Amino acid sequence: MTCRKACKLMPLFAGDDLGPRRTRAVRAHVGACPACRRELEELREALSRFKAAATAESVPDWSEGEWKALMVRAAGGTARGGAEKGAWGGRALLPRWAAASALGALIGLAVLSALLRGPGPGPADRPEPPLALADAGRAQDVVSMTMVSQETGLQIVWFLDRNFDYKGEQE
């Protein structure tokens, strides 16, 4: 094992949180590498000091009155109801469930409406080319390209023939 790999695994090794195979590998490396051994000692020392400081730190506690009031509130909650949904499943999960169902129904409706509507308008339904291009040949031989300026909103339609030769334009 390389020092780099050992250092990567060091935080988990320091807390005995590696699997047996890796634990053996890191232990063997640390046994043979003074730099990694020092690193491990420092890490363990820092974590143990942190834990000691955290344990000694004052954390809030319940006053007896608060605790009793909480227990009374809990008991009151049962009396109110069985009717009250479990906060765990009921209140938290029902809206998600309802939203998912609504979304599913919407998607279903959209798919159904797309299927019932049938195919879109065919080439026969397309508008005729402008009169100005009547001499450009048969309608299906004309290709139009519409350019829209985002700044001015101006539209220009270019008409091209089947060989993509320019045939005219219309604003």
Place this chain on the structure above:
Amino acid sequence: MVLSGRAEAFEPLVTPYRGPILALAYRLTRDREDAREVAQEAFLKAFRSLGRFDLSRSFRNWLFQIAANEARDRLRSAKRERAAFEAAAREGTAAGTAPAPEAGRERRETRSGIMRALDALGRREREVFVLRDLQELDIRETARVLGCSSISVRVNLSSARRKIREAIRRDFPHLEEQR
């Protein structure tokens, strides 16, 4: 008894965990007031959900799970509130009204250095670190409480320990010097 609906049996059941749950809530929220509310809500939810408690599980870990979820929800809504407050404060400043000097600081507490070191961790890292290293759950229990994989716990734990070590080096050099 409590599973069969006897409310008076609930108190002896949860009393051994009143301190640990409040401590967990405090370490996750880093605010005494929030911690108290989180712990209260966790106990109330536990009571209401007792019917769904899986008897094969550890009751303590189940309580921890409820408290950790509650703390996460609390932190999320606090973050949203803070963002809304900051947006409102920015608008107020833009409109020429000076923000109240104490605004936003009302609930801030003087935090100990330890808590500042925990601040260096991301949400998941802090949850994993607090449960594994301070509450002393093992990796599997921690994963179960947090509803994630053991691999995720290991990844976050490794990163959290590394950051804590760096924070101690940076903020508590005297601890290093004592070596």
